[in-house]
Amino acid sequence: MDKYIPAIGFPVIAAALWGIFRIQNDPKPAPVEIPGILRLLLELGLFGTAVWALYQVGYGTSGLIMAIVVVLHYLVSYDRTWVMLQNKPYKGFVK
Numbered sequence: 001m002d003k004y005i006p007a008i009g010f011p012v013i014a015a016a017l018w019g020i021f022r023i024q025n026d027p028k029p030a031p032v033e034i035p036g037i038l039r040l041l042l043e044l045g046l047f048g049t050a051v052w053a054l055y056q057v058g059y060g061t062s063g064l065i066m067a068i069v070v071v072l073h074y075l076v077s078y079d080r081t082w083v084m085l086q087n088k089p090y091k092g093f094v095k
Contacts (some may be wrong), residue, residue: 010053014046024089036084
């Protein structure tokens with residue numbers, strides 16, 4: 001039973017953090033608006049924890065693949081990442 005608590009708890013907590021703490025101009029309204037740098041740290045913390053968890057349960061290759069995909073995502077979305085690092089509102093989501 002002890003192994004199921006983190007398996008259910010982590011995704012629920014991650015989803016709550018992801019949905020609650022948003023930046024200005026996100027596609028949906030932000031229940032709690034935070035600066036871009038904090039949002040990036042939140043995202044990297046959640047993805048980093050997921051990569052670490054995969055490694056800890058014996059899926060090191062999957063963790064490495066996920067880490068590479070996350071880095072590629074931030075490189076491809078460099079405009080969003082750069083604006084968030086400058087603590088400016090991201091205008092890319094606005095139509």
